[in-house]
Amino acid sequence: METSQAMNQALMKRKRNGQINIKSGNKIDSAVKWTIWVLTVLTVISFFFFDYTGLQLERAITETAHNLRVMFLEPGLSHFGWGEAFYQVGITLGLGVLATVFGAIIALFLSLMAAENLSKPWLSKTIRIIVAFIRAVPTVLWVLIFAIAAGLGSEAAVLGMLFHSVAYLVKAFSEAIEEVNPGIIEALRATGSSWWHIVVHGVLPSTFTYLLSWTFLRFEINFSVAVAMGAAAGAGGIGFELFMASGFYFDLREVGFITYAILIIAIVLEVISTRLKNRYFPSSVKA
């Protein structure tokens, strides 16, 4: 009798008024709750830190509504023709392709060195730290820093984007490689095959489609990065035209046209990458 009472007391937590507390506080719930609280408080605080110079909210909202209507309902070209538009989109796509292809090739080698099951611990740690550092610097800053050495143009843009792509892909690739069935590697090791044999015959065949999908996901990101680089770092392409149309000519119709062009390509890329994702990544994968 006494033991059962003791057990009852141990199992049921009661509130002060005797009600049984049905929510047992576990660690996950409290972590979730805390995170939400902290984010809410930070959000409220942040509005006091904003710099509101020259903001007239009402006028800005009505003006933006008007601008958006002009942009999206009456798109048109005035400073360049259709051919030029296609050419500029091509440049942006080209920048994305170059950064992605070279990035994937470099990242493949680095990720083989960064994967814990294929490399030495110190090497994999060093590469991971360097990669984390490179990833933390925003791509624009890389492009602008390279622009000083290489001059403004496609070289600086591609190199800057390349740095970031490599860092991103090394992380994704090495995680994929680490998930390779250890049995395969062990079996090859037991036969006395060299490191290269293990990579070429064991690791690459089982991860190849996975790596390709990641590369395509990166291409999708690199396209929008290339647009941004055109606008912010003068790398040319459709992003630069967008920057000129909105910042220099104030030509809303042209801005609308360019935005549509970007939108169409981005949606096409997204549809392809969603298909790839559903096909090759059965469980959820972080973009």
Place this chain on the structure above:
Amino acid sequence: MNEKKIHKNKWQTTIFLLIIIFITYLSTAITDFNFIDSIATIPAAIGWMFTNLMVTQESMAKMPAIMEKLGETIFMSIAATTLAAVVSLFLALLGSKTTKVNNIFSMLARFIASFSRNIPVVAWSLILLISFGQNSVTGFLALFVATLGFLTRAFIESIDEANQSSVEALTATGATYFHIVSKAVIPQSLPQMLSWILFMIETNIRSATLVGILTGTGIGYMFDLYYKSMNYNVVALITFTIVIAVIVIELISNKIRKVIL
């Protein structure tokens, strides 16, 4: 796998590689990209970085101003992400297969998400800059719109992935729509959603720098200012503070993720 299939696979791989090489070649042609030149610039650029991107005593004097701008940028991205998350939650509930009210709203929610996600943040900031002017609100709104689209898609996925049985059980007891959402759908997908929110805060701090360069706000503007006046010591200092901020936030969110997922 028989001999024939291996042969066929080999052919496919070869054709695929050829296509990639062709596309790459085409890209170098259209962008005027010189492969040799760019390889040659890498050592030069890295050498330049080591000699010029040094933090000196003088540049340290700018530290308080930098910290203020960095704080503004971090707050901007957190506020944009959190508020976008609240709106995305509603859009995701409308858009998800499990919780949609009707097909029209579902389509509408997905359309809004796709529209705001696929127009790059650059375009949004340039569009908003025209009438909102040079201040934090422009950057905040640009980040908000881009985050909204991304988070809505992510939230729809996490709601769809959640276990259906508790929804079914609650439906069977005659629970209302709001009961089902608040007691079954949200508790199940909340950790996943939080993980996405944290991921988005990290991304937004990096994008905030870009948006800052374009809209003249926050740390990005400061970088642009010193970059254009060629004061590279301060540029280095700004870059390092951004790196440290991003890495610290990444570490914190990894910690949180480890507990909740």
